[in-house]
Amino acid sequence: MESSISSTLVLSPPFQPNNNGVNLVFDASLQQQPHLPTQFLWPHEDTAYAAADFLQDPPIDLTGFFLGDPRATASAAAQIRTACSTHGFFQVVNHGVDPSTIRAAHHHMDAFFSLPLARKLAVKREPGALRGYSGAHADRFSSKLPWKETFSFTYNHAHSAATLDVVDYIKSGLGPHFEHSGCVLQQYCEAMHALSMAIFELIAISLGVERSEYCELFEDGCSVMRGNNYPPCKEAGLTLGTGPHSDPNALTLLHQDEVGGLEIFSDSKWRAIRPCHDAVVVNIGDTFMALCNGRYKSCLHRAVVNKERVRRSLVFFVNPNEDKVVRPPGELLLPGYEGAEAPTRLYPDFKWSDLRDFTQNHYRADTSTLQHFVSWLSNKTQP
Numbered sequence: 001m002e003s004s005i006s007s008t009l010v011l012s013p014p015f016q017p018n019n020n021g022v023n024l025v026f027d028a029s030l031q032q033q034p035h036l037p038t039q040f041l042w043p044h045e046d047t048a049y050a051a052a053d054f055l056q057d058p059p060i061d062l063t064g065f066f067l068g069d070p071r072a073t074a075s076a077a078a079q080i081r082t083a084c085s086t087h088g089f090f091q092v093v094n095h096g097v098d099p100s101t102i103r104a105a106h107h108h109m110d111a112f113f114s115l116p117l118a119r120k121l122a123v124k125r126e127p128g129a130l131r132g133y134s135g136a137h138a139d140r141f142s143s144k145l146p147w148k149e150t151f152s153f154t155y156n157h158a159h160s161a162a163t164l165d166v167v168d169y170i171k172s173g174l175g176p177h178f179e180h181s182g183c184v185l186q187q188y189c190e191a192m193h194a195l196s197m198a199i200f201e202l203i204a205i206s207l208g209v210e211r212s213e214y215c216e217l218f219e220d221g222c223s224v225m226r227g228n229n230y231p232p233c234k235e236a237g238l239t240l241g242t243g244p245h246s247d248p249n250a251l252t253l254l255h256q257d258e259v260g261g262l263e264i265f266s267d268s269k270w271r272a273i274r275p276c277h278d279a280v281v282v283n284i285g286d287t288f289m290a291l292c293n294g295r296y297k298s299c300l301h302r303a304v305v306n307k308e309r310v311r312r313s314l315v316f317f318v319n320p321n322e323d324k325v326v327r328p329p330g331e332l333l334l335p336g337y338e339g340a341e342a343p344t345r346l347y348p349d350f351k352w353s354d355l356r357d358f359t360q361n362h363y364r365a366d367t368s369t370l371q372h373f374v375s376w377l378s379n380k381t382q383p
C-alpha cells in the first residue's frame, strides 16, 4: 500500500503524548486522495470480520417507567439485566428526550464540522484534555488513526446547568454566531443527563440495590459530550472510524444517524446496532463494571465507516463526580471464596479523575483499558 503522504511511520507504543512530529491534517484533501495514508491502516483482525447480523434485542420502552407503572418498570429492569449481564448494550425508546432536541443537536454539530479547518482548530483539543476538536487524533497517535473528526466538551450537571458552561465554551471558542448552537448543545446535555439518571434508577432496580443507589454519585457527575463525524472513505475496509474498545466511562448514551456503523462484539461475533432514529443506544462502561463489581459487562465495540456516506453520532459519556470514590455497594460484593476473610471485590477503589488521566496521558483506550489501568494505579500508589 503506497503512502500518499511522505512521512516516517513510527511504530508507536500503545500511547505516546504526541505524534512524533507527523503533522497529518484530516481534511477534504486527505479524504479525496486515491490511497489510504498508512497511518489509517488497522490490523487485519480488527477490520476483517464484518458484522454477521444485527443485535436482535428489541428496544426497551420507557413509557411505563416514567408513568410509575410497577409492572412496566419491572419489565424494563429485567430487559436491562439480561442485556447488561451479557453484552452491555441496549436501546431505549419513549425515553423522554424531545426528538426536536436530538435533531437540533445533530444539525448544530454538523454545522461545526462543516466549518473551515482553521475555525475548528481554534478549539482544538489541548494535550491531556477531554474537550476540543480532534482530526483523526493525529496529534496523539501516529498509527491506527481513526477515520473521524471529533468535537468534545464537558458537562458537569451540578455546575453546568446553572452556569451554562456549554454555551460559554462554544461561544468563547467559536464566536457569538455560535451562541445559539451552544444553547442547543447545552439543552441536549441536560436532556442526556436526565435520561442517564432514569437509566441509573432502572439499573439499580435490575441489580436489586436501592433505586437511588447511583443518584448521589452521578447527580453532580462530570460527563463529556462528543460529536463524531465519519466521512466516507474510499478504502473503508482497511480502516475504522473508532477502533475496538470498551468505554472507560460509566455509561454511554449514543444517538446515531440512519447510516449505521456501530457494532458490538457479542457471542464471538461482530453485530451491528440497528439505527433507530427515535432510540438512544445505552451501554455500560468500564467504570460502571467496577461499580457493580463485574455483574454487568463493559463491552467491546467499534464504529466502521463506508465508501459512500458520511456518518454521524452524538455520544454522551456519563461519569461520576471526579473526586468521588468508585466502589461497589456491599450487596454486590461476591461472597468470600473458601477461607477468604472478606467478600471478594474485582476492582480496587479509584476515582474517575484517575481513569480519565490514564486514558488521556498514559494509555490509548482499547479492549483492555481497565486491567492496564488497575496495574498502573497500583504501581502509582505503591510507596
Ligand SMILES: C=C1C[C@]23C[C@H]1CC[C@H]2[C@]1(C)CCC[C@@](C)(C(=O)O)[C@H]1[C@@H]3C(=O)O
Binding pocket: 137, 146, 242, 243, 244, 245, 246, 247, 248, 249, 317, 356, 359, 360, 364, 365, 366
Ligand atoms: C474517556 C474517554 C476516552 C475516549 C472518549 C471517552 C470514552 C471513549 C474513549 C475512546 C472513544 C475509545 C476508543 C479510542 C479513543 C482514543 C477514540 O477513538 O476517541 C477514546 C476516546 C479518547 O481518548 O479521546
Ligand SMILES: O=C(O)CCC(=O)C(=O)O
Binding pocket: 226, 228, 242, 247, 254, 256, 261, 262, 301, 302, 303, 312, 313, 315
Ligand atoms: O460512533 C459510534 O457509533 C461509536 C463511537 C464510540 O464508541 C465512542 O465514541 O466511544
Ligand SMILES: [Fe+2]
Binding pocket: 245, 246, 247, 252, 301
Ligand atoms: Fe465507545
